[in-house]
Amino acid sequence: MSIICPTVTCQSDDLHEYRRQMERVEFAERIQVDLMDGIFTPTKSPDIDKIWFFEDKITDLHLMYQNPADALNTVLDLKPSLLIIHAEADVHVPTLAGAVKAAGIKFGIALLQPTNPAVMLDYIDEVDHVLIFSGDLGKFGGVMNSDLFNKIRQIKTFKPNIEIGWDGGVNADNVLQLQNAGVDVINVGGYIQNSDDPIGNYQKLTNLLKS
Numbered sequence: 320m321s322i323i324c325p326t327v328t329c330q331s332d333d334l335h336e337y338r339r340q341m342e343r344v345e346f347a348e349r350i351q352v353d354l355m356d357g358i359f360t361p362t363k364s365p366d367i368d369k370i371w372f373f374e375d376k377i378t379d380l381h382l383m384y385q386n387p388a389d390a391l392n393t394v395l396d397l398k399p400s401l402l403i404i405h406a407e408a409d410v411h412v413p414t415l416a417g418a419v420k421a422a423g424i425k426f427g428i429a430l431l432q433p434t435n436p437a438v439m440l441d442y443i444d445e446v447d448h449v450l451i452f453s454g455d456l457g458k459f460g461g462v463m464n465s466d467l468f469n470k471i472r473q474i475k476t477f478k479p480n481i482e483i484g485w486d487g488g489v490n491a492d493n494v495l496q497l498q499n500a501g502v503d504v505i506n507v508g509g510y511i512q513n514s515d516d517p518i519g520n521y522q523k524l525t526n527l528l529k530s
Contacts, residue, residue, distance in 0.1 A: 321498040323524045324379065325517075326486070326508040328353040330362040337365050341373070343517050349377040351486075351506050352399075359385040359408065360456045367393045379448075379504075381429065381486075383456055384408060388415050395422050403427035403450050403484075406438050416445035427484070431456075432464065436473045443477050454487030454508070463488035468500045475501065494524045 325344035329337040344350055352370065357363030360383045367390050372378040380399035384390060387404040388411075394402055395418075402419050404410065406428050416426045427448030428439055439446060451470055454461030464487070471483055484504040485497050497505050507524065514520045 320528050321494075321502055321505050322349060323347070323494075323521055323528070324349045324351050324484075324504050324506045325511045325521060326351045326353055326381075326506050328355075328508055328512075329364045330355075332363060332365045334365050334369060337370060340512055343512060344521075345373060345376075346518050347376070347521060349379065349400075349504070351379040351381055353381045353383060355456070356384040356386075359383050359405065362456075367397075370397075372397060372399065379403060379427070379484075381450065383429075386410065391415065391418060394419070394424070398422070399424060401425040401427050401448055403429050403448065405429045405431065406434055407431055412442045413445055416442065420445065427482075429486075430470065432467065436470050436477070439474075440477065443481075446478070446481065448482040448484055448504070449474050450484040450486055450506075451502070452486050461487035463490075463493045463497070465496070465500075471501045489524075491520075491523055491527060494527050495530070498528050 325347045327340040355362050355364045377400045379401040381403040386409050402424055419426045425447040428446050429450035429452050431452050451467050453464045482503045485502040486506040489507045490510045511517045511520050
């Protein structure tokens, strides 16, 4: 069964907003923290050296950075369960992946909608997780674009047991469709963060996946 992973996407450098979003999803077993540099993305989150994680939660760190290698030392100090960078970033992926995995952190690649998964072929052995990105960079919202499901099938031909994540446009109307398409980790932003009942919406999605 797929898992629901709430996201924290603070669209400013306001640390109080970061804390507010984190506390709204503290109930979840796994959380994805999105950080933006204001270069790769139109919005900028708090600097990576100012954020924190819950010690008892599985935390995935999604860096929407043009130069993610610049943040490597801080990533290693934070020690997320998984680091996700973008295939479109300016970085030598095998070098960064090697340093991350040597520290006991899983390594993932995010693909923007126009990006062909074949760009990963030269380093696919280093990749533990692929995030299919169907949202708007640095923002909640977006639309679940089912045309991107063909990427899942393509990626599975490269590495059958790789973990597949999805980010963008998830709600109660499409979450089961994502599970059936082969998504393992369903990242959910606005449907939970913007809700008057974040726990209730989280449980609703989880229950739908069990149906």
